[in-house]
Amino acid sequence: MSLRAIKFGILGITVIVVAALGPFLPAKWMTTLTYAQLFAIYAMGWDILSGMTGQISFGHIFFVAVAGYTTGLLNLYMKWPIWATIPLGVVMAVVAGLLFSVPALRLRGPYFSLITLILPLAAARLVIILADWTGGELGKFGVAALCPFSDFKANQYCNYYSLWGLMTGIGLFLVWLSSSRVGKILEAIRENEEATEAAGINTAKYKIFAFAVSACVVGLGGTFSVHINESVFFNSLLSLTTSIEMIVASVIGGMGTIVGALWGGFLVRGGEQVIREVAQLKVPVGSEGLALSFLERWATFIFFALLLVLLFFARQGLLPLLLGLVKKREIRGG
Amino acid sequence: MALLRVESLRKSFGGLMAVKDLSFHVEPGEIVGLIGPNGAGKSTVFNLIMGILKPDRGRIFFKEQEITYWPTYKIVDAGIARVFQIAQYFPRKTVYENVEISAIPNEIFIRAADPAPKTIQSCARTGLCPAEHSPDDDRCLCRTELPGMLPQGGLRRLELARAIGTDPELLLLDEPFAGLSPAEVDEISHLIESLRDEGQTIVLVDHNMRGVMRLVDRIVVLCFGEKLAEGTPEEVARNPQVQEAYLAGGGF
Numbered sequence: 001m002s003l004r005a006i007k008f009g010i011l012g013i014t015v016i017v018v019a020a021l022g023p024f025l026p027a028k029w030m031t032t033l034t035y036a037q038l039f040a041i042y043a044m045g046w047d048i049l050s051g052m053t054g055q056i057s058f059g060h061i062f063f064v065a066v067a068g069y070t071t072g073l074l075n076l077y078m079k080w081p082i083w084a085t086i087p088l089g090v091v092m093a094v095v096a097g098l099l100f101s102v103p104a105l106r107l108r109g110p111y112f113s114l115i116t117l118i119l120p121l122a123a124a125r126l127v128i129i130l131a132d133w134t135g136g137e138l139g140k141f142g143v144a145a146l147c148p149f150s151d152f153k154a155n156q157y158c159n160y161y162s163l164w165g166l167m168t169g170i171g172l173f174l175v176w177l178s179s180s181r182v183g184k185i186l187e188a189i190r191e192n193e194e195a196t197e198a199a200g201i202n203t204a205k206y207k208i209f210a211f212a213v214s215a216c217v218v219g220l221g222g223t224f225s226v227h228i229n230e231s232v233f234f235n236s237l238l239s240l241t242t243s244i245e246m247i248v249a250s251v252i253g254g255m256g257t258i259v260g261a262l263w264g265g266f267l268v269r270g271g272e273q274v275i276r277e278v279a280q281l282k283v284p285v286g287s288e289g290l291a292l293s294f295l296e297r298w299a300t301f302i303f304f305a306l307l308l309v310l311l312f313f314a315r316q317g318l319l320p321l322l323l324g325l326v327k328k329r330e331i332r333g334g
Numbered sequence: 335m336a337l338l339r340v341e342s343l344r345k346s347f348g349g350l351m352a353v354k355d356l357s358f359h360v361e362p363g364e365i366v367g368l369i370g371p372n373g374a375g376k377s378t379v380f381n382l383i384m385g386i387l388k389p390d391r392g393r394i395f396f397k398e399q400e401i402t403y404w405p406t407y408k409i410v411d412a413g414i415a416r417v418f419q420i421a422q423y424f425p426r427k428t429v430y431e432n433v434e435i436s437a438i439p440n441e442i443f444i445r446a447a448d449p450a451p452k453t454i455q456s457c458a459r460t461g462l463c464p465a466e467h468s469p470d471d472d473r474c475l476c477r478t479e480l481p482g483m484l485p486q487g488g489l490r491r492l493e494l495a496r497a498i499g500t501d502p503e504l505l506l507l508d509e510p511f512a513g514l515s516p517a518e519v520d521e522i523s524h525l526i527e528s529l530r531d532e533g534q535t536i537v538l539v540d541h542n543m544r545g546v547m548r549l550v551d552r553i554v555v556l557c558f559g560e561k562l563a564e565g566t567p568e569e570v571a572r573n574p575q576v577q578e579a580y581l582a583g584g585g586f
Contacts, residue, residue: 181438181449188424188435195422198384199436200410200500209442 004179006323010259011175012133015168022160030156032273033266034228037163038221039259040265042242043249045217047261049210052178054190055105059116060218061243065123067093067219071141073133082144085224093219094212101211105204123135124238127324146227159228167262168222170217174258177213186210187256252307254317265317271306275299303319335398337362337504337535338383338414343392345378345559346437352378354559355392360504365526365536365582367567370556371580375541377419379556380506384416385409396504407440415502419509419539421489423481430476432492433457436499452499460525462488487518494525499535505529507538511545523549543571543580555579 018033025033042064049238050057071089074080081089100119104112134140149156177183188196189203196203203304225236236242249268255258279295293303336359343351352375360366368376381387383394385406394402401409415436424432433456437449457463463476481492490510497505510526511519526549530536540546543553547567555562555576563573570576 182442184431185435185438188427191403192422192425194386195418195424196435197406198410198416199438199496200415200416201435201438202407202408203442205440206442208465246463307463 003323004175006326007179007257007259010319011171011262012264015164015171018167019161019164022157022164027156028152029273030160032161032270034156034163036266036269037160037167038225038228039242039245039249039269040262041163041167041170041221041224042218042246043253043261043268044170044258045214046222046246047250047256047258048174048178048186048217049214049255050185050247051258051261052183052190053207053210055207056113056242056247057116057214058113058247059119059243060214060246061238061240062116062120063093063215063218064225064242065096065120065127065220065237066096066215066222067224068226068237069127069232071132071223072226075144075227076140076142076232077133082146082227084225086220088222089226090113090216090219091221093215097211098208098213100309101208104211105207120238120240120243125233127234127238135169135232135234137234139235141228141231143230143232145230146224150197163224163228166220171258171262172218174213174217178256178258182206182209190256231260232324248307250317251319252310254319254321257317257319260317260319267308267318272299272303275302284312335362336360336395337364337397337539339352339395339398340379340383341393341395343382343394344390345375345382345387346390352559353389356491356556356561357392357561358554358561358564360535360537362503362535363533364552365393365530365538365550365552367543367553368537368539368556369543369546369570370562372541373442373558374541374556375559376541376556377407377508378559380416380508380537380539383409383414383506392405393477397489404554410502411440413501413503414506415497415500416506417490417493417497417508417510419512420526421481421486421493423489423492425482427480428477429479429484430457433462433476433495433499436496446569456495456499459498459529460491461521462491478580480548485518486513487515487521490514490518490522491525494529503535505534505536507536509539509541511540511542519545543567547571 019036023236040114042060044062046057049055067089070092071082071085074085074088083331104115128136144313146162147155147160149155185196185201185206189206193203222237226232229236245268249260250261251265253262253264276296277300279292281293283290338360341357343353343356356379367381370376372450378387382389385404388403393400396412396414430453434449434453437452439446457476460564484492510522514522526536538546538550550567552565553567553570554564555570557579561575562579563570
C-alpha cells in the first residue's frame with residue numbers, strides 16, 4: 001500500500017469516527033470537539049507550510065486574525081452577509097500570506113521564525129489601538145451566526161457538522177496536495193534547499209504557494225470561528241498560545257504528515273478535557289471512595305507533562321511512529 | 335559556437351580576490367578540466383556559473399545567451415547541471431525519490447509528464463541499481479535504500495543521476511573523485527567516460543591533474559583566481575609556469 005493510500009485511509013477513518021460520534025456526545029463534549037475540529041484545521045494549515053517545508057512559523061494566528069476580523073467587522077458594521085464576508089476574509093488572509101511570504105522567504109532558519117512571531121504581536125497592538133471598532137481585548141459581539149437556528153441543540157449540531165465538513169474537505173485536499181509532486185518538492189526543500197534548486201526547481205515559487213495555501217486554510221478556520229462565536233474575540237483570533245499550540249499539534253502528530261497534525265489537533269484540544277473528565281470520577285477505594293477532583297486544577301499541567309513524555313518516546317510524532325511499526329511488521333513478515 | 339563562454343569574470347570576498355578576470359570557453363562535446371591547487375577559485379567559478387554567487391564583474395554566456403544574473407533554477411532549466419563536491423542529498427527520501435526530484439517539472443498548476451520513466455532512465459544510466467534489477471523493479475535497492483546507506487561512490491552516482499535527470503547540455507563536476515577509494519575512482523571515471531561517449535559536454539574541477547589527464551580534452555589551469563595556462567593535457571603538463579605553480583603549491 002502506498003503512503004498516500006495509508007494517509008487517505010487514516011483520514012477517512014478519523015473523520016468517519018468524528019462524524020459518527022456526534023449524536024452520542026454530551027453537550028460539553030460536543031463543544032470541546034467542535035473547537036478541536038477548528039483547531040485541527042489550524043494545525044493542518046500550519047503543517048502544509050511549516051511542517052512540509054521546514055520554515056517554522058510561530059505566527060500563524062495572524063492569518064486567523066486577518067480573516068476573522070475581516071469577516072466579523074464587515075458583517076458587523078457594513079451588514080454584509082456572511083456568504084460574502086467569509087470569502088473576503090479568506091482572500092485577505094491569502095493576500096496577507098503572499099505579501100508576507102516575499103520578504104520572509106529571504107530569511108532563513110531562526111530569522112524567519114522570529115519575524116513570524118512579530119507579526120501577530122504587531123497585529124494585536126493594532127487591534128487594541130483600534131479598540132473602538134475591534135472591541136480591543138474584550139472583543140465585539142453581535143456578529144452574524146454561522147447557524148441560524150434558535151434552538152441551542154440544533155445550533156450546536158449545525159456548528160459541529162459545518163466544521164466537520166470544512167475539516168474533511170481541507171483534510172482531503174491537503175493529504176492529496178502533500179503526497180502530490182508539489183508535496184514531494186516541499187519536502188525536498190525541507191531536507192535540502194540547495195539540492196532542490198540544483199535540480200532545477202524554483203524553490204521560492206513553491207514556498208510562496210505553500211504560504212498561500214496555508215494562509216487560506218487557517219483563514220477559513222478563522223472565519224468559521226468568528227461566526228460560531230458570533231463575535232470577534234481577541235483571545236481566539238490573536239492568541240499566541242494558539243499559535244504555539246499549532247506547532248505542538250503538528251509535532252506530536254508528526255510534522256509534514258497532515259493527518260498527524262489533524263490527530264495532534266484533537267489530542268491537544270481533547271486531551272485536556274479528558275483529564276478534566278477523569279477528575280470528576282471517584283476511585284472505589286475505601287468506604288467513601290477517593291475523589292480525583294484535585295486533578296482538576298492540575299489538568300493543563302498534567303496534560304503538557306504527558307505531551308513531553310510522548311515527545312520523548314516518539315520524537316517524530318505519533319503517525320510516523322505508527323507507520324514505522326507497521327513497516328517493521330511487514331519486513332518481519334517478509 | 336561555444337556552449338559556455340565566460341568573459342573576464344571577477345569575484346572577491348572582502349579583500350580576497352577569488353576569481354580574477356577569468357575567461358574561458360567550452361565547446362559542445364568537449365570535456366574541459368578546470369585544474370588548480372586548493373584555493374585557486376575553482377569551486378567559486380562553478381558557483382558563479384550556477385548563479386549561487388553573483389560576480390563583481392564579467393559576463394557568462396550559455397549558448398550565446400547571457401545568464402550572468404539568472405537564478406539557479408533558471409540556469410538549470412537552460413541546460414547546466416552541477417554535481418557538488420560534498421554530496422547534497424535528501425536524507426529522508428529514498429535513493430529513487432532523490433533522483434526523482436530532478437524529473438519533476440518546475441510547474442505547480444500544469445499537469446506534466448510522469449517523472450517515473452525519466453527517473454528510471456537516470457538511475458540506470460548512472461548504474462545506481464545493479465544490472466540484474468531494473469530500477470522500476472520494486473526489489474531494486476533504489477526503492478528502499480536511503481542515501482545515508484550508500485558508500486561515497488554511490489552518493490556520487492546519486493548526484494550524477496539527479497544532475498543528468500535535468501537533461502543538461504553542460505555538466506559541471508566539482509571534484510568528482512574527492513573522498514573516493516581507488517576502486518571507486520575507477521568506477522566513477524568509467525561512468526564519466528561513458529557519459530562523454532554519449533556526447534555529454536562536461537567541465538570537471540579537480541586539484542589533481544594526473545587523475546583527470548585521461549578524461550579531458552582540454553585543461554584550464556587556475557592559480558590564485560587567475561588563468562595560468564590553457565591547452566591539451568600534454569601542453570599544459572609541459573608548461574614551466576604550471577610546473578612551478580604546482581611545485582610551489584605542494585606538487586601535482
